[in-house]
Amino acid sequence: MNTITTKDGTEIYYKVWGTGQPVVFSHGGSLNAYAWESQMVYPASNGYGCIAHDRRGNGRSSQSWNGITLVGHSTSGGEVARYIGRDSIKHFAKAVLMGAVMRLAAIVTRRKRT
Numbered sequence: 001m002n003t004i005t006t007k008d009g010t011e012i013y014y015k016v017w018g019t020g021q022p023v024v025f026s027h028g029g030s031l032n033a034y035a036w037e038s039q040m041v042y043p044a045s046n047g048y049g050c051i052a053h054d055r056r057g058n059g060r061s062s063q064s065w066n067g068i069t070l071v072g073h074s075t076s077g078g079e080v081a082r083y084i085g086r087d088s089i090k091h092f093a094k095a096v097l098m099g100a101v102m103r104l105a106a107i108v109t110r111r112k113r114t
């Protein structure tokens with residue numbers, strides 16, 4: 001199994017298909033590198049080195065929660081804000097919210113608690 005180890009000891013899984021100029025595929029949501037297999041076939045067969053990885057905590061990659069920076073865009077930004085508001089922030093070094101959109105249900109739930 002192909003992995004690299006980050007400074008904090010987290011193992012990140014990756015797969016490489018083909019050779020040549022690299023094209024890196026990064027999955028979204030709770031998916032993993034398998035999500036890109038259909039899209040990797042053509043470029044890997046035509047002179048490109050296709051690399052797909054399992055993001056930290058997804059698929060075959062491990063998870064480390066110490067000192068990480070959470071980054072969220074759009075509704076994911078809302079999820080980061082909700083997570084920090086709900087759980088302890090001691091594990092996180094920083095949070096970056098880009099165009100964060102809170103889900104209405106999260107706002108209503110938060111208001112009920114206060």
